[in-house]
Amino acid sequence: MVDPKEVAENILKIAKKQGCAAQVNMLKSESKEISLRKGEIEQLLTSVDISTGVRLFKGKKSIVIAFSGKDFGNMESKLANALESIDFLSEDKYKRLLKPAEFSGPVRDLELTDNAFEKLDISTIKEALQRIESGALAFSNKIIPSDMADFSGSRTDIHQFTTEGLSKSFFKTSYSFSYTAVAEDKDKGLKERDSWSEYKRHFNELPNLEEIGRIGEIAAEKAVKRLGGKKIKSGERKVVFFRPTAGDLLDLLCDAVDGEEIVLKNSFLVDKLGEKLFPDIITVMDDPLIKRYPGSYPFDGEGVTGMPKAVIEKGKLLTYLHNSYSAGKLNMKLTGNASRGISAEPHIAVGNFHLQSGQGSLEDLLHEMKEGLLVNELYVSGINSVTGDFSFGCTGFLVENGVATIPVKEITIAGNLLELYGNVVAIADDNLWKSTITSPSMLVSKLAVAGT
Structure with a gap:
């Protein structure tokens, strides 16, 4: 388990030792994406990514270095290599690190995250996507099962630290269901497509299983209306x-x-x-x-x-x-x-x-x-x-x-x-x-x- 504050404090300590001011941004992103066509899951992707960006300030110059994963070794040499490059950059007095008075406000709870991401159930998502697809196909015989019904869920952790004393974090989740309907008039050789989606920060605010078919219906209605x-x-x-x-x-x-x-x-x-x-x-x-x-x-x-x-x-x-x-x-x-x-x-x-x-x-x-x-x-x-x-x-x-x-x-x-x-x-x-x-x-x- 990576402790963002511990990692950042070590990087900032090394930066100070090398005569620099610094900002450390750490980002942990987790995502789950599921796509369904003709009632069956065609794509299921999960990912976890940890990324760190360090912005170094030396005089009136700044440079950014970035790395992924949990390998925080050889940090002294990484920063030293970046500082060798900074000498080739031109000075710009407007590139600066903010002072405490400029970032001293509170970190408000904006209710941007829930606890549903870790508990997402694939079978429940599959049923929801099936109902979305069924809602579209049932709307009109002009709708063909061409595109996929999609679900996307993510959780992101954001951390910021600086040598000026900034230490702030916040977290956010997001969830969406979407469908793109394809309408076809075979007699006239016409095809049109349109889409609909629902997006929320909290999973339980999305339409429930009884209502979610409406996503497909709306997409289908929009696509059919575009024909001709x-x-x-x-x-x-x-x-x-x-x-x-x-x-x-x-x-x-x-x-x-x-x-x-x-x-x-x-x-x-x-x-x-x-x-x-x-x-x-x-x-x-x-x-x-x-x-x-x-x-x-x-x-x-x-x-x-x-x-x-x-x-x-x-x-x-x-x-x-x-x-x-x-x-x-x-x-x-x-x-x-x-x-x-x-x-x-x-x-x-x-x-x-x-x-x-x-x-x-x-x-x-x-x-x-x-x-x-x-x-x-x-x-x-x-x-x-x-x-x-x-x-x-x-x-x-x-x-x-x-x-x-x-x-x-x-x-x-x-x-x-x-x-x-x-x-x-x-x-x-x-x-x-x-x-x-x-x-x-x-x-x-x-x-x-x-x-x-």
Whole structure:
């Protein structure tokens, strides 16, 4: 049994002896993945990985070394070899180890772990996957048993220590069931696919055996509805972005407030801090302290206590997201958004980055729109990060008299991300919180749509 604190203290002691400051990150990851097709398990994978990353600081230079497993021998020579390389690096005064006052906050219990991972029963998981698959196949005779029903479970232990006195740990579990349904219309030679998943930090919050078949049913329903997609005429239209595609757009906005991208001037939000860019309906939050949520963490990759923050409030850009490097370069405050991998310098990450919900359902948005386009899948590529101009392929449904009617495909939407969010006129209350970046569905008053 590896004692992370004992190992880290030994590494820090050696680093000090060699005239360095240091940060030690230790990660233990366990996972179980099970896939089923036609009622039988086709894949069962389990893994346990222990990784250690050491970031060494000498003067105004830093270097990262990483190793896997439980072999902590020859640590003096490993650190000495790294320090020989550090002399070839250029100085950068903004690469630094945080002081105690910067990481002195509490480690909050965010209920990110349960005790179910070690007790996972393969036969129970198999039955759940069988019910998911059966739910899909029973929905329609157009569904074919092509893809697999999947389960994924994991437990991760995260430990951080520094020569400045940082000593913090937290633990998290995650579980998900998912299914991708394939629908086929043999008479017309058509095939479509769509998926559905459920994700939770605690296993007992997933659907029970009586309810879990619904995952397959939803995936099947979505796939069948996509059959027979047609092209539509080009023109300017009102557009509703269904929550997954609204999340894709928010992901791009998230990239634009990344402090490291601001430093590089690789964002259309450079020099716009404090400006009102969007209507009052747009408020974007980043909150890593929500209990049991996908992106939650009590402290970031540099030990800074996680903090809820309004990134955009009633249309006004209030802050960028920072680690110590970008905050130092821009002379701004830390925001608790550092993410430290094992083998790399810290970068920027978010915790439950979301567009604040409005009122009503997706159907309410369609009713308000009356005529237009419902986008349910985006192919996110082709964006100019400096200007915000984009052109994305997408699929969805034509909306007539407030109802989604025929499926549409091979269409392109184009515009500018600043203008798109500037034209948001309504937001639903249907966020599902399945990932670190999420959004409810939203209605945009006008957007260029290219079809035929």
